[in-house]
Amino acid sequence: xxxxxxxxxxxxxxxxxxxxxxxxxxxxxxxxxxxxxxxxxxxxxxxxxxxxxxxxxxxxxxxxxxxxxxxxxxxxxxxxxxxxxxxxxxxxxxxxxxxxxxxxxxxxxxxxxxxxxxxxxxxxxxxxxxxxxxxxxxxxxxxxxxxxxxxxxxxxxxxxxxxxxxxxxxxxxxxxxxxxxxxxxxxxxxxxxxxxxxxxxxxxxxxxxxxxxxxxxxxxxxxxxxxxxxxxxxxxxxxxxxxxxxxxxxxxxxxxxxxxxxxxxxxxxxxxxxxxxxxxx
DNA sequence: GCGAAATGGGAAA
DNA sequence: TTCCCCTTTCGCC
Numbered sequence: 327x328x329x330x331x332x333x334x335x336x337x338x339x340x341x342x343x344x345x346x347x348x349x350x351x352x353x354x355x356x357x358x359x360x361x362x363x364x365x366x367x368x369x370x371x372x373x374x375x376x377x378x379x380x381x382x383x384x385x386x387x388x389x390x391x392x393x394x395x396x397x398x399x400x401x402x403x404x405x406x407x408x409x410x411x412x413x414x415x416x417x418x419x420x421x422x423x424x425x426x427x428x429x430x431x432x433x434x435x436x437x438x439x440x441x442x443x444x445x446x447x448x449x450x451x452x453x454x455x456x457x458x459x460x461x462x463x464x465x466x467x468x469x470x471x472x473x474x475x476x477x478x479x480x481x482x483x484x485x486x487x488x489x490x491x492x493x494x495x496x497x498x499x500x501x502x503x504x505x506x507x508x509x510x511x512x513x514x515x516x517x518x519x520x521x522x523x524x525x526x527x528x529x530x531x532x533x534x535x536x537x538x539x540x541x542x543x544x545x546x547x548x549x550x551x552x553x554x555x556x557x558x559x560x561x562x563x564x565x566x567x568x569x570x571x572x573x574x575x576x577x578x579x580x581x582x583x584x585x586x587x588x589x590x591x592x593x594x595x596x597x598x599x600x601x602x603x604x605x606x607x
Numbered sequence: 608g609c610g611a612a613a614t615g616g617g618a619a620a
Numbered sequence: 621t622t623c624c625c626c627t628t629t630c631g632c633c
Contacts, residue, residue: 329614357626378615410615412627427609428627444627446615495616502614573614594621595615609633619623 331543337375342372343445347435354425361450377499380407383450404456463499467536481521489517502577507573507598508551516604517597556581572598
């Protein structure tokens with residue numbers, strides 16, 4: 327699940343359920359024991375998502391709520407979580423069950439519990455370290471205030487395939503393998519087209535489509551990129567098999583033209599495309 | 608029961 | 621470009 331939409335959804339959920347609450351923090355697995363000890367007893371003041379990175383800002387209980395939305399202060403502790411390929415947050419109301427498996431971080435408030443497993447990153451950062459992460463990320467389609475111009479410039483100058491550029495978090499933040507495949511199909515662009523050969527109008531359309539798809543992903547809590555007319559079952563909640571045009575559909579018919587979907591390794595990741603709708607450059 | 612794959616990314620070579 | 625890490629799940633024996 328963890329492309330950018332999942333992380334923004336988690337940030338909103340943690341904001342709604344945990345901001346303003348004092349947390350008991352622990353690392354039953356032990357790998358984040360020191361960090362958890364530094365968070366224990368603090369209050370979550372703020373959550374923030376950028377691309378696939380999730381941040382929590384914790385303050386001393388005495389500082390809450392005066393510094394809600396205050397600029398980051400010297401006593402703040404920033405938790406940085408990146409889920410990677412298979413990291414997961416789970417949560418529930420009331421008392422958590424006894425920890426099972428590899429539980430990196432558990433946060434418990436008076437009302438809810440939150441369990442984090444399998445993240446690529448779970449660490450405490452200084453404000454400067456956090457800023458360094460933000461600085462190396464490209465514009466995030468899910469950030470309403472963001473300006474796509476830096477991504478436009480990077481793509482326009484690059485000979486690298488657009489399929490590679492879209493997955494590069496320093497070009498655009500938050501796209502993963504599913505959104506990459508799907509947004510390129512929807513704009514009829516081959517993943518192998520060099521960035522500099524993507525015309526401005528198509529890029530503009532593609533960027534707007536990314537915003538639409540990812541905002542829908544935040545709302546739905548999953549990725550659905552197909553238009554109802556292109557689904558086997560147009561009515562009702564889309565089934566998993568109806569959710570994508572090409573992602574994970576190697577050898578199956580393209581939903582637009584029935585050509586078998588192709589797949590190949592691009593960089594270290596599998597890329598999916600329709601050779602008819604997205605002809606090689 | 609074991610290996611591979613998965614919506615990721617960083618470091619090493 | 622290759623390796624390595626994180627964890628769970630699923631297919632295959």
